[in-house]
Amino acid sequence: MSSSGHGHTPAAWTGVIISFIGFCVAGAFIVLGNVPGFWAGIVLIGLGALAGGLMRAAGLGQEPKRTAKPRTQAKAQPQEG
Template sequence: MSGSAHGHTTAAWTGVGVSFIGFILAAVAMVMPSPVLVGVGLVIAALGAVVGKVMSMAGFGKKPDDHHVVATKKAPIGSGV
């Protein structure tokens, strides 16, 4: 999995960070108890996915690679390769 750079981008780290802060806020608000803050925390957690997607579309995500194009080319029949 580490060879595919899955999740090793600025967009991924930022999205996870925003979601983490939202979940922490919601968890603390559950203990306090504050239903309004629980809702705010869960909204912030959901916004983490939006932030990650927007950053990825802005160029901070994984760059497309052309490895699959090279792998699909076949040698002509009878070329001896």
């Protein structure tokens, strides 16, 4: 198990599951030669990404990491004389 918790959120699981279903639908319909069914699967893939993004925006995703250190104001002062 990853210590960073990468992807272990409701937003990530929902987006991946919907997109996976879309891949399965598109794959099945492309084998069957059904163009509208293929495009319906592609739309599902996009909806999975949209659902995951909206859920993340609603607070159900992973918190962004704050790795940047704050800049300090202390600079080397030129020495006089």
